[in-house]
Every structure is written in C-alpha cells, then in structure tokens.
Amino acid sequence: MIGNIFYHLRTNLRLTAGLVMFSLIVLFMLLGPMMVDVRQARPLSTFPSQPPGPDYPFGTDDQGRNLFAAAVVGVPMTLRVGLIAGAVGVGVGTILGFLSGYLGGRVDTLIRGTVDTLLTVPGLVVLISIASIIREAISVEIMALVVALLAWMWPTRTIRAQVLSMREQPYVQMAKLNGVGTWEIIWRELMPNLLPYLAVSFVGSVSAAILASIGLEAIGLGPQNEPTVGMTIYWSIQFNSLIRGLWWWWGVPIFFIVFLFVSLFLISAGLDQIANPRLRRVA
Amino acid sequence: MTKPVLELQDLRVYFNTRRGIVKAADGINLQLYPGERFGLVGESGSGKTTTALAILRMIKPPGRIVGGRVILDNDIDLLSLTDEQMRQVRLKRIAMIPQGAMNSLNPVLRIKEQMILTMRTHGAEGSNGHMLKRVEGLLASVGLQPNVANLYPHELSGGMKQRVCIAMAISMRPQVILADEPTSALDVVVQRRIMQTLRTLQEQLGAAVILVGHDMGLMAQFVDRLGVMYGGKLVEVGTVEEIFTDPKHPYTQLLISSIPSLHRKRNFQTIPGMPLSLHEPPSGCLFHPRCPQAMAHCSQIVPREIEVTPGRKVLCLLYDEELTPAAQREVVDDTAAS
Numbered sequence: 163m164i165g166n167i168f169y170h171l172r173t174n175l176r177l178t179a180g181l182v183m184f185s186l187i188v189l190f191m192l193l194g195p196m197m198v199d200v201r202q203a204r205p206l207s208t209f210p211s212q213p214p215g216p217d218y219p220f221g222t223d224d225q226g227r228n229l230f231a232a233a234v235v236g237v238p239m240t241l242r243v244g245l246i247a248g249a250v251g252v253g254v255g256t257i258l259g260f261l262s263g264y265l266g267g268r269v270d271t272l273i274r275g276t277v278d279t280l281l282t283v284p285g286l287v288v289l290i291s292i293a294s295i296i297r298e299a300i301s302v303e304i305m306a307l308v309v310a311l312l313a314w315m316w317p318t319r320t321i322r323a324q325v326l327s328m329r330e331q332p333y334v335q336m337a338k339l340n341g342v343g344t345w346e347i348i349w350r351e352l353m354p355n356l357l358p359y360l361a362v363s364f365v366g367s368v369s370a371a372i373l374a375s376i377g378l379e380a381i382g383l384g385p386q387n388e389p390t391v392g393m394t395i396y397w398s399i400q401f402n403s404l405i406r407g408l409w410w411w412w413g414v415p416i417f418f419i420v421f422l423f424v425s426l427f428l429i430s431a432g433l434d435q436i437a438n439p440r441l442r443r444v445a
Numbered sequence: 446m447t448k449p450v451l452e453l454q455d456l457r458v459y460f461n462t463r464r465g466i467v468k469a470a471d472g473i474n475l476q477l478y479p480g481e482r483f484g485l486v487g488e489s490g491s492g493k494t495t496t497a498l499a500i501l502r503m504i505k506p507p508g509r510i511v512g513g514r515v516i517l518d519n520d521i522d523l524l525s526l527t528d529e530q531m532r533q534v535r536l537k538r539i540a541m542i543p544q545g546a547m548n549s550l551n552p553v554l555r556i557k558e559q560m561i562l563t564m565r566t567h568g569a570e571g572s573n574g575h576m577l578k579r580v581e582g583l584l585a586s587v588g589l590q591p592n593v594a595n596l597y598p599h600e601l602s603g604g605m606k607q608r609v610c611i612a613m614a615i616s617m618r619p620q621v622i623l624a625d626e627p628t629s630a631l632d633v634v635v636q637r638r639i640m641q642t643l644r645t646l647q648e649q650l651g652a653a654v655i656l657v658g659h660d661m662g663l664m665a666q667f668v669d670r671l672g673v674m675y676g677g678k679l680v681e682v683g684t685v686e687e688i689f690t691d692p693k694h695p696y697t698q699l700l701i702s703s704i705p706s707l708h709r710k711r712n713f714q715t716i717p718g719m720p721l722s723l724h725e726p727p728s729g730c731l732f733h734p735r736c737p738q739a740m741a742h743c744s745q746i747v748p749r750e751i752e753v754t755p756g757r758k759v760l761c762l763l764y765d766e767e768l769t770p771a772a773q774r775e776v777v778d779d780t781a782a783s
Binding site for chain 2: 335
C-alpha cells in the first residue's frame, strides 16, 4: 500500500506537483499565525495602503489591514467553505447517484428529473438570492452550506452514469446470483470500484465550491466581517485599487486563488490518471 | 425411485418485446435427482440459459416467469418465495457457475474479500482469520494455492478464475449447482481439468448438477442424463447413452449425426434450414419446417410429451400413437390465441 503510493507519486508528476503546491498552502496556513499577529487582519490595525516591504510582506489595504495577516486568516476560511461544500455535494451526490442508478425505475425518474431541472437554473442567481436574504447572519459555515445547495447536482448526474454502467457488469450479476443483498452489492462491490472516481469528483467539487464562494464574496455577499479571499477582492474593488495602482491589494488574493486552483487541478488530473490507466504515459 | 431434489413443472418464461411475445422457455418439465449430473443442450437461443436463470428467479424485464413451478427438495415452490427468502436460496441451496468467469469477479476486490463477503451474506460466521481458513480450504479443493486468496482477479488466468468461481459456488454446500457453459472460454486441456474438479466436488457434496452447454463431447463425458432444447421447449430427455445411441426426436438425430468423428471422415452433416426465430414461430411443431420426417399434421398439431420408455421423454408426433381429439383442439386454441 505504502509502496503503491510512492509508485504513483514517482510516476505521476501532476499529482506530485499538485500535492506539493497544496502542502505549501497548508504550510502557509500552519506557520502563518506564528509569523504575524492575526489581529492585524482587522481594519485600522496598521498603516493604510503600504506597498509590500519588510514590515508588511504583502502590503496593507486602504482600511489598514495587514494583507499577510488577512491571507493567514482568510485562506483557511475559503478552503473550509470549499471542503465543506465539496464534501456535502459529493456526499449527497453519491447517495442520490447510487439510488438513482442502481434502483432505477421511479426513484431514478424522480432524482434525474429533479437534477436535470435544477441544472438548467443558473446557479449564481440562486446563490445570490439566497445569500442576499440571509446576508446579515452569514458565517463561513452557512456560506459553505449555501454553496453546497447547488454543488450536488453534477456529482449526482455523473455518479449515476457510472453506476448505470457498473451495475450491468457480470460481477454484479454474479453477486446477485450468489444472493448478495442490494445494500451489500452497493457498498461492498460497487463502492470500491468508484473510490478513485469519487476522489476526482470531490476535488472537482471543492474547486467549484471555492469558485462559487469567492464569486459571491467578491460581489459583497459573503461573511462581512471575515477577511476571506473573496471579501478582500470585494474591498479592493470597492476602493478602486486597480486604478489607484494598489496592485498588491488585488494581486495577493488573486495569487492565492490561482495557486489553489492550479494545485487542485493538478491533483484532480493526477487522480484521474490513477483512476483511468489509459491516461498514464509511464506504465 | 428417489424424490427429485429439483423439479420444474411447466415452467414458462416469456419476453414481451416490441415484436410480440417471445416464449424463451415454454412448458419445461424436468426432474433432477440428488447427486445426478444433467446436461441441457441446444442451439443458441433455445432457452438453456433462460431456464437456468429462471430456476434462480434471475430473469430480468422484459422477461417474465409467467407460469409453472420450480420445486426444491420436494417442498418449496421457489416461485412463491419472497425476494428475501429467494436471496437466501441462491448460493446456499442452488449455486450457479457463470458463463464468463473472466468478468464474474469484482476487479477491485481480493479473492478472499469477495468470497468472505458472499459467505457472510449467507450467515457464515466467524472471525476473519477463521473465514480466511475456510476460503483457503475451498481454494485448495478446486486445486488452487492458498495465496490466491490474496490476489486480485486480474492476477489470475482464465482457468484460475473459473476455479475461483467454482470454489465460490460450493462454499455454502448447495444441493444443486447450475453450471452455465463453465468452460466455454477455456482451451480443452484446462476445460478437462476443470470439469474433473467440478465432478469430484459434486460427488463429494452429493449435489446435483445441471450443465448447460452445446459441447456434445463435454456432455458425453460429464453428464448422466441429457435434455435437448429447441425453441424454448425440452424436446427430448434421456440418459446420455440413450440420446447418443438411439436419439428419438428428429432434431436430436440430426444433432447427433452432425458431431464430427475421427473414424468417419466425411462432409459435415448439418441441420437443414434456418435456426428458429421465436418472433414468428411456426405453427404446430416448432421443428417441422426443418424436419426431414415432417408429416402433414406436424404443422397443425403441437406435440405433447410422450414417455416412450420410463424416464425417456420426447416431444414429437412421430411417437404419439393416439392423436386424440383433445390434442387437436389444443392446436386450434393455440393458433386462435396467437
């Protein structure tokens, strides 16, 4: 098992690069609080509009936040939104996808119909409506659940498709012939086949959820008092940082977003290579 | 005579298709006695596998078991069981060895994992260590090394996979084993060894076997009695000697004479005509359009089961000495209904 992991890391450059990049972010989250006073993530705690320098590595914003401290506090929040929403999305999607694909019949019609209908609804509109209704009370966790509301449909649809093709496999037929029960077939026979796919799906959902949450925050619908990555962008837009040449203000959050997305993409693509050996270049 | 362990009475499996009802198994009567090896032969689409799957109630829509009884152990009619009761019968009392062993094992589970899972769903209890011992014992009984338990299916050869399937089939000591062309994808050497293994185990367990297939040579070596299917009907039943030396039904006669022989070198004998289409079955006897001995009334009368000698049954008008008015009426009803 351990040897297997090292084998994949050695041959799968994308996965390795993605994991290294992600580890750097985690390292930043862990070590950051030791390098800076996180209270400086609040407004009026430092000198405003300072360019990056020895005192403020990422500079400060117009309202006197230390952007390094804001990143130390905000990046984990954004990641948490992504992880919660991704987990809820893939979790719900897995359950519904399995029910729909394996049981078929009316259950399938109902679930698939609902998903297909909801998929045509523009997600951002729904998210904006919901987020603006509960704007006052919004916290990081609630934000995650709001994003999760629309994060389960694609996993449902794709997992259903996987299950549909798997359930016709001869070994499933054989398990039925051997009198293995429906739930045992789903959990013990099908689930292990789907694990790599679920991992890929999870990483994809996390990125989608992060993107959705940053989108909401950037238009001011996130947790108002938290320096999440999206909120930093929101404030930098509000204060016209682009025109005023405060490049570090919008540059820092964008750097973190890009870095995070590239790492998640590489992990996802790398996992895909494991799940689907035909994509491997090295045998 | 002893009581049959499995008895099919007038088993009917119909498929509702867009082009009408297809009678894939139509009025199968069969008695299987304990410890006996019964062969079911017939051309593709004659209903062999359908019959085997119907015994386990594994017919999928649009197929449906529309009538008949499947009596296990002179006691329970499998067709009247609840789904949960039927699930318990599968493997524990009637096990199936699948047609394509290549794909019948879950690719991501180790052999021991699949075998233990299957056994546990049938109430096998014990620690994992104890279960592993059982698995290794079963693997040894089919001639595999104990370390096979730790392997994944892709690490096994076709013959080894088939052996694993046999080990799984006998794991709960079933009374009946349905073997659906268990060796069709294997070369003859492996084939022979697998059949020997199956035979030894079957004799040890005292289980009855239904071997489905179309390899007459294999049948001749393995089974005691043989049933010949044509167009969803069991047209002839007899001991393997009877069928090979004295086939009664014209279809069986042609089937036997089409077996190539080393001693008689000549052109292949074939059965004239096209294989049957069950979408548009001929009237009367299904075989009459291809039958060299067809008589005038063969296209009108549906043959009934004639017992020529005890245990020797044939579905052919040639042997029906009393074509009763009742039989005639059945013809009329049947054509009127369709």
